[in-house]
Amino acid sequence: MYSIASVKCPICGVEFRPTFRSSNREEAEVTCPNGHIFTVFVPSGDSVFDCEIRDWERFGLLPQATQQAVLEVIYSGKVPNELQSLMRRLKEAGIVVCT
Amino acid sequence: MKFVEELNVLRYYKPFIDAGGGVKQVQTALKWSEWYAVKWWEEVYNDLGLQSIRESVFARALFISLRIRGYLRDDGRIKKRPEKPEYPTNSYAIEFVELHESFDRVGAVNVATDKADENTLAVLYSTMLSQGWYRILRQTFLRLMEIERYQTIFEPIVKEGQTAMAVMEISTPKLYFGFDYRRDNVELAAAALRVKPGECRSEICIFNAPTACDAVKIARRYVPSGVDAVLMLHTLYWMLDPVKELTCISQIMGQGGKLLVGQQVVESTPGLVAVVASFGAKHVFSWKGVEQMLKSAGYELSKRYLRYMPYYIAVWEPRR
Secondary structure, eight states, X not given: OEEOSOEEOTTTOOEEOOEEOXXXXXXXXXXXXXXXXXXXXXXXXXXXXXXXXXOHHHHTTSOHHHHHHHXXXXXXXXXXXXXXXXXXXXXXTTSEEEO | OHHHHHHHHHHHSHHHHHHTTSHHHHHHHHHHHHHHHHHHHXXXXXXXXXXXXXXXXXXXXXXXXXHHTTSBOTTSOBOOOOOOOOOOOSHHHHHHHHHHHHHHHHOHXXXXXXXXXXXXXXXXXXXXXXXXXXXXXXXXXXXXXXXXXXXXXXXXXXXXXXXXXXXXXXXXXXXXXXXXXOHHHHHHHHHHHTOOTTOOSSSEEEEEOSSHHHHHHHHHHHOTTOEEEEEEXXXXXXXXXXXXXXXXXXXXXXXXEEEEEEEOOTTSOHHHHHHHHHTTOOOOOOHHHHHHHHHHTTEXXXXXXESSXXXXXXXXXXXX
């Protein structure tokens, strides 16, 4: 089961830490301890801070569309799920460096 | 045979073709794959000769796929050259060509002689897996296989977890068990799926195991009655000993279990097959080779959708 931070039930006000199936979806249905069902927002993807391209030569090997997508991740600080692995690989290769 | 194959592509792979801008755009993109394959082979052959096919899976993939298309003589010399195609206008078709362009910049001879930087190739592989055209290819395969019908799924060699993620977008199986022999892949897949590697506390379990035989032993602890489906999308060529591993995999399949196979073969896109070979694939197969392998591992064909275009797609089941 996958869990997120505590949430407050909008019906009875009880605070609890919901668990649900691992998911890539942005929303998940949860049930509070009193049986009320509601939807919570699940942040998808990771965040990165203060990243920069360190190796422009190797970065230039990537397809144009991928380069743009990576630059957008760096500017926004948000990594969509489908780019998580690529961002990790870029960091491992020393092409992108994040502080 | 070619005509039937083309009809089947339209029948079974229409969403992919539509997204790629229609038949002409997809064909243009595929022609680029051929054009680059000839270019790369010429560079490798001029530098290393025919000997290269014994030393490099990448060179072997180029040689076999170009020879069956009539571009090469038996001695490796180029017999004919494809015309340089027009550049596609559809963005997914462009992405596909761009992947070939990126690979071209790494250098075919560098790849064939193992001089290409391993990290750069890993980044390119990850790039391919995250590209839009590949996402649609994956989705189209899973929809064609009706993946939502299967409640327990075993995926050998999960790579970076993109196929598992695509399954979760379509359905919510009761158990999804995946493994990879590479630790970095296990970590990436587990992170993407938000699970802990090596644990099976949720419905998604991602393990590190050296071979499918080892992974099956672990998986049996969690699904003693076997799984409904084994999902193998572009997986066979990563296995060290495919027949042995496929034989082990049949032991995790429950009653009525299906083996869902999607596999690039030498008859498919020659440039792309070679590119994937350079990412670490251990074999290159023809579509008949794939079927022979599955038969010798104890499976029988349930339904074949496509032989080679855009890749081999079929459902198999263990011979009981």
